[in-house]
Amino acid sequence: MAVCPLYRHTRREEMVARGKLALFAADLERPAGEPLPTFHRHAIDHCLLCHSCEANCPKGVKITDLVIAAREEIAREAGLPPGKRLFFALLGGKIPGLARMLKFGALFQGLAWRRIPQSSGLRRRLPFPLTDDHTVIPRLPRRQLADFLRARKPADSGPPVIFFPGCAISYLFPEIGRATIRVLERLGFTVLVPKFVCCGTAARAAGDRNTADNLQHQNHELLAALPLGAPVITACATCGHALMRYDLGGRRAVDISVFLMEHRARLETLLAGRTLDLDVTCHDPCHLRKGQGVIREPRELLDLITGNRFRDLAHPELCCGSGGTFGVTHRELSRTIQAEKIAEITATGATVAASGCPGCLIQLREGLTNAGTAITAEHPVVLLDRLLG
Amino acid sequence: MPDITAITAELHAAGIDADRVITDRTAMTCYGYDATRQSRPPLLVVLPQSTVEVAAALKTAAAHRLPVFTRGAGSGMSGGTIPTGAGMVLSLTMMTRVLELDLENFMVTVEPGIITKELQEAVAAHGLWYPPDPASLAFSTLGGNVAENAGGPCAVKYGVTGEYVRGLEVVLADGTVITTGNKCVKSVSGYDLTRLFVGSEGTLGVITKILLRLLPPPAARRTQLLAFADMGTAAETITAMFRRRLVPATIEFLDHHSIAAIRQELPFALPPAARALLLVEIDGEPETVDRDAERLRELVAPTAIAVITAADERERDTLWQARRALSPAIARIAPHKLNEDIAVPRASIPAIIARIDAIAAEVELPIVCFGHAGDGNIHVNVMLDKTDPGQAERGERAVAEIFRATVGLGGTLSGEHGIGNTKSAFLPLEWDAPTIATMRAVKLALDPENRLNPGKIFPPDFHDHIS
Ligand SMILES: Cc1cc2nc3c(=O)[nH]c(=O)nc-3n(C[C@H](O)[C@H](O)[C@H](O)COP(=O)(O)OP(=O)(O)OC[C@H]3O[C@@H](n4cnc5c(N)ncnc54)[C@H](O)[C@@H]3O)c2cc1C
Numbered sequence: 001m002a003v004c005p006l007y008r009h010t011r012r013e014e015m016v017a018r019g020k021l022a023l024f025a026a027d028l029e030r031p032a033g034e035p036l037p038t039f040h041r042h043a044i045d046h047c048l049l050c051h052s053c054e055a056n057c058p059k060g061v062k063i064t065d066l067v068i069a070a071r072e073e074i075a076r077e078a079g080l081p082p083g084k085r086l087f088f089a090l091l092g093g094k095i096p097g098l099a100r101m102l103k104f105g106a107l108f109q110g111l112a113w114r115r116i117p118q119s120s121g122l123r124r125r126l127p128f129p130l131t132d133d134h135t136v137i138p139r140l141p142r143r144q145l146a147d148f149l150r151a152r153k154p155a156d157s158g159p160p161v162i163f164f165p166g167c168a169i170s171y172l173f174p175e176i177g178r179a180t181i182r183v184l185e186r187l188g189f190t191v192l193v194p195k196f197v198c199c200g201t202a203a204r205a206a207g208d209r210n211t212a213d214n215l216q217h218q219n220h221e222l223l224a225a226l227p228l229g230a231p232v233i234t235a236c237a238t239c240g241h242a243l244m245r246y247d248l249g250g251r252r253a254v255d256i257s258v259f260l261m262e263h264r265a266r267l268e269t270l271l272a273g274r275t276l277d278l279d280v281t282c283h284d285p286c287h288l289r290k291g292q293g294v295i296r297e298p299r300e301l302l303d304l305i306t307g308n309r310f311r312d313l314a315h316p317e318l319c320c321g322s323g324g325t326f327g328v329t330h331r332e333l334s335r336t337i338q339a340e341k342i343a344e345i346t347a348t349g350a351t352v353a354a355s356g357c358p359g360c361l362i363q364l365r366e367g368l369t370n371a372g373t374a375i376t377a378e379h380p381v382v383l384l385d386r387l388l389g
Numbered sequence: 390m391p392d393i394t395a396i397t398a399e400l401h402a403a404g405i406d407a408d409r410v411i412t413d414r415t416a417m418t419c420y421g422y423d424a425t426r427q428s429r430p431p432l433l434v435v436l437p438q439s440t441v442e443v444a445a446a447l448k449t450a451a452a453h454r455l456p457v458f459t460r461g462a463g464s465g466m467s468g469g470t471i472p473t474g475a476g477m478v479l480s481l482t483m484m485t486r487v488l489e490l491d492l493e494n495f496m497v498t499v500e501p502g503i504i505t506k507e508l509q510e511a512v513a514a515h516g517l518w519y520p521p522d523p524a525s526l527a528f529s530t531l532g533g534n535v536a537e538n539a540g541g542p543c544a545v546k547y548g549v550t551g552e553y554v555r556g557l558e559v560v561l562a563d564g565t566v567i568t569t570g571n572k573c574v575k576s577v578s579g580y581d582l583t584r585l586f587v588g589s590e591g592t593l594g595v596i597t598k599i600l601l602r603l604l605p606p607p608a609a610r611r612t613q614l615l616a617f618a619d620m621g622t623a624a625e626t627i628t629a630m631f632r633r634r635l636v637p638a639t640i641e642f643l644d645h646h647s648i649a650a651i652r653q654e655l656p657f658a659l660p661p662a663a664r665a666l667l668l669v670e671i672d673g674e675p676e677t678v679d680r681d682a683e684r685l686r687e688l689v690a691p692t693a694i695a696v697i698t699a700a701d702e703r704e705r706d707t708l709w710q711a712r713r714a715l716s717p718a719i720a721r722i723a724p725h726k727l728n729e730d731i732a733v734p735r736a737s738i739p740a741i742i743a744r745i746d747a748i749a750a751e752v753e754l755p756i757v758c759f760g761h762a763g764d765g766n767i768h769v770n771v772m773l774d775k776t777d778p779g780q781a782e783r784g785e786r787a788v789a790e791i792f793r794a795t796v797g798l799g800g801t802l803s804g805e806h807g808i809g810n811t812k813s814a815f816l817p818l819e820w821d822a823p824t825i826a827t828m829r830a831v832k833l834a835l836d837p838e839n840r841l842n843p844g845k846i847f848p849p850d851f852h853d854h855i856s
């Protein structure tokens with residue numbers, strides 16, 4: 001309960017798993033047709049799906065599944081809010097052209113958003129809904145991952161691995177995808193990147209199960225054509241976590257940090273003792289640490305990259321408050337959680353905060369920018385790629 | 390019938406905003422339970438943020454003659470927070486500030502909603518230590534710890550919560566605010582009201598500030614796991630340690646049921662013959678720790694069948710995690726359990742263990758024992774299937790027998806969880822009528838209408854008297 005980031009900051013019982021369970025139980029006794037009280041909606045709405053409580057639950061209660069089910073129920077009854085509906089229609093491919101739209105956006109984003117010096121983020125010029133003067137969004141890249149993939153000459157000799165980039169890496173952080181592919185190729189793998197669609201988490205978390213199942217199905221079909229022995233590698237914690245509920249046809253899904261540490265010897269040979277001259281800390285994405293149980297490997301990787309200059313946070317297990325769209329819809333609470341995280345990062349004295357999740361990186365970069373520090377937030381694999389040159 | 394609209398209006402007028410007063414029936418279910426699995430929604434829930442707001446809430450409750458059920462994290466194991474009637478739940482979880490950290494006097498003043506672990510981290514950041522370590526420290530509140538006089542494994546050497554409480558601010562039933570205690574090590578003016586409120590389970594007043602004494606942390610510690618072929622030998626070993634004037638910070642023990650439940654989770658193999666474990670932690674200056682660890686090894690060499698020393702913090706954590714995971718792990722043995730936390734003087738541990746074994750055989754139910762052997766506090770879990778009427782009856786009989794045996798050995802019904810409403814019927818077993826009458830006189834002097842946490846501590850007939 002004290003592990004719930006929302007409880008830490010609200011101290012209200014309905015925020016924690018036990019409170020939510022009690023509400024769900026009480027709801028079963030509510031007369032049919034009686035609308036769900038605002039209080040309950042609020043409680044269901046307030047969950048980062050961060051799995052912190054599940055990671056600590058001795059009884060193995062899966063509260064996130066229940067929250068998702070409750071959101072599905074609400075969505076069925078009342079429909080999704082219009083913004084989310086449009087967004088999922090785009091992600092789900094019901095309205096074509098997400099990629100094109102974002103590219104178009106990349107050309108004109110300067111009109112509405114201004115660049116922040118020394119940072120890769122943007123601040124708003126116009127009072128957009130759901131944002132404020134402290135909102136920092138990532139700059140839309142002109143070249144998306146697909147452009148890089150088109151230009152690349154894939155190696156085809158080494159053992160095959162499948163890379164599942166996911167939306168955030170495809171459209172917002174192509175450099176993470178590029179770094180992942182390059183590092184894997186230098187380790188001698190043949191990297192297959194079929195045209196996967198969104199992993200489905202955003203839709204699932206909002207209660208839009210149809211879209212999520214649909215997306216999962218499309219990805220299953222793409223996978224069917226790929227070599228069976230090849231592992232499916234993710235560099236986005238959320239995608240990796242989503243793949244846990246996929247049927248990968250006997251293949252395993254593995255986070256890039258884990259995969260790299262499995263090939264540590266070869267990586268060390270490649271590095272030949274080179275290191276990055278910086279102190280680094282690491283924020284554990286919830287979907288990596290609690291969702292996939294990955295804790296050790298990112299640290300080992302960062303130690304390797306920096307020559308043992310990794311410094312841990314006081315509470316690395318704490319959520320950053322991003323929670324997908326939670327940061328947008330519950331800005332104030334999300335910012336409070338963010339501020340705590342930034343303070344801990346600053347306290348380590350590191351100059352780079354690494355994190356294996358694009359969602360966390362957006363949240364961390366916004367927090368760091370607003371705190372006015374020079375600390376940057378990066379994906380570990382981008383650091384590694386930089387070191388490999 | 391109390392007038393909810395008027396009550397909420399008064400609370401709002403006192404500055405408690407709408408989202409901190411909950412009246413929706415189902416919404417309140419999440420403020421009407423604790424770790425005993427009882428659950429009753431109250432009439433309304435108030436989440437105050439200051440002493441002033443607590444006082445206002447209590448005044449309102451007094452005006453409308455409402456019972457008041459104070460709660461912290463709701464991790465209580467004796468039903469202390471359960472609303473036994475239509476009343477007001479006061480949840481103090483939002484009052485979480487550290488008000489003053491006095492580094493010169495080793496004192497800290499906190500609000501009651503701060504979580505035990507948060508307090509420990511806050512003082513540790515300044516090189517100080519708050520020792521009490523209930524297993525629930527990651528979520529229990531300090532207010533709840535004081536109200537239950539919570540203890541933890543390190544009580545053997547460092548004592549329980551009450552030994553660190555030097556002063557309190559308390560709001561009484563009518564809304565009056567009083568202060569007790571001070572920062573003086575020696576302080577004898579008037580009655581020691583601080584002590585009175587420690588362990589009062591929310592029945593005498595609402596604690597709104599807590600002044601605690603702190604210690605410098607021990608420089609070193611060594612954690613060892615000792616395995617024995619039977620519980621008797623383990624129990625004798627504990628007594629032998631103290632006879633040699635060896636005082637560890639912690640001595641936890643696990644019986645053979647507990648061992649079976651967590652064997653897989655342990656990071657190392659245990660000898661198959663191990664039927665009792667002691668988890669012993671020695672702390673102090675590095676030299677004394679080394680010396681004491683050596684003395685302990687010599688002491689147990691003839692009796693223990695294995696001695697495992699935690700090599701580093703990581704291994705120590707694993708050992709403790711296994712210990713803390715015990716409670717849920719034993720749930721696999723049977724669908725239900727009746728868990729009690731009796732305590733006996735530590736020299737009587739072998740005797741009580743033998744008696745519990747005999748009771749288990751009599752009622753033909755597994756009884757799992759583990760706990761804080763160093764201070765004589767034992768968690769006794771009678772495992773059963775309540776849906777089987779025969780088992781339910783035998784379970785109840787076992788508990789009553791265990792209580793009788795405990796009191797017979799000079800022990801107590803509850804070492805740390807409190808009486809609440811789950812053990813109140815047994816109070817006369819431990820205390821005679823004049824003693825209970827004295828407790829009652831104190832209760833009625835402070836709360837003449839029996840509105841503060843009614844239905845707790847005192848046997849049911851007491852409450853009939855009043856209402
Ligand atoms: C897994 C687990 C392990 C546990 N391990 C231990 C252990 O090792 N040692 C131990 O001692 N206990 C243990 N407990 C029991 C429990 O955690 C303690 O009793 C704890 O002190 C309760 O704190 P709380 O904040 O949850 O209080 P609550 O359960 O909310 O309240 C407990 C009692 O205190 C009263 N109260 C709470 N706050 C105040 C206040 N500010 N003013 C006046 N009265 C108040 C309530 O009315 C109630 O009677 C454990 C419980 C769990 C679930």
Ligand code: SF4
Pocket residue numbers: 003004005006007015016017046047048049050051052053054063064
């Ligand atoms: S998933 Fe995270 S936010 Fe949701 S209840 Fe659990 S700990 Fe809280």
